[in-house]
Amino acid sequence: MSRDAAPPPVGQVVETGLYVDDLERAAAFYEGVIGLKPMLSDARFRAYPLGGTVLLLFKRGTALETIHLPGGTIPPHDGAGPLHFALAVSAEDIEPWRAHLAAHGIAVEGETRWPKGAVSLYLRDPDGHLLELVSPGLWANY
Numbered sequence: 405m406s407r408d409a410a411p412p413p414v415g416q417v418v419e420t421g422l423y424v425d426d427l428e429r430a431a432a433f434y435e436g437v438i439g440l441k442p443m444l445s446d447a448r449f450r451a452y453p454l455g456g457t458v459l460l461l462f463k464r465g466t467a468l469e470t471i472h473l474p475g476g477t478i479p480p481h482d483g484a485g486p487l488h489f490a491l492a493v494s495a496e497d498i499e500p501w502r503a504h505l506a507a508h509g510i511a512v513e514g515e516t517r518w519p520k521g522a523v524s525l526y527l528r529d530p531d532g533h534l535l536e537l538v539s540p541g542l543w544a545n546y
Contacts, residue, residue, distance in 0.1 A: 419451075419458040423483040424531045427463040433530050434461065437508045438491075454491065490524070490536035492546065498523045501537050518542055 424430035431450050434440045440452040440459070448466035452459045464482060471478040493501055505512060505527060513534075514526040522541035529535055540546055 417457055419460055420489060421460040421462055421481070421483070422487060422489070422529075422531070422533055423462050423464040424529075425464055426530070427461060429530050430461050434459070437505070437510060438535075459489075486528075486532040486534055488534040488536065490538045490542075493537045493539055495521075495523065495539040495541075498525065498537070498539055501525060522546075 422430075427448070427450065431442070431445075434450070434452060435442065440454070442450045443453050443458075444451040448463050450461045452461075462482075464484070467478075468480050468482055470480055502512060502525060505525070510527050512525050512527055514524075516524045516526075518524065518541060520541040522539050524536050524538040524542070527535050527537075538546075
């Protein structure tokens with residue numbers, strides 16, 4: 405295949421990972437405040453289903469060596485700094501989310517009303533990651 409040939413197609417993001425300092429504290433936030441249910445967990449990570457994707461929370465520094473599994477290996481990875489990701493919510497749930505966050509003492513750090521009608525609420529998780537709750541109308545595909 406020549407370098408000028410188009411690559412094969414890709415689909416959606418299957419999983420995304422955040423690195424956290426305190427896995428139990430992060431799990432308490434994502435389970436207790438956001439309402440996610442873990443589908444897999446151990447001492448170094450939690451996996452949460454999100455529609456057709458998975459949110460992975462890794463305890464920072466626990467994936468710095470190759471992981472050996474019966475089916476192969478996972479190369480080392482880690483991350484630092486405040487990352488951003490967005491979760492889809494319905495337009496009708498923006499105000500209930502605002503009230504829910506306030507009831508848990510979680511500040512809405514920013515809000516944006518987008519030209520196509522979407523509303524984004526921005527908040528921080530316990531590790532400083534920027535979480536966006538966004539209603540439809542943000543992108544051409546959402």
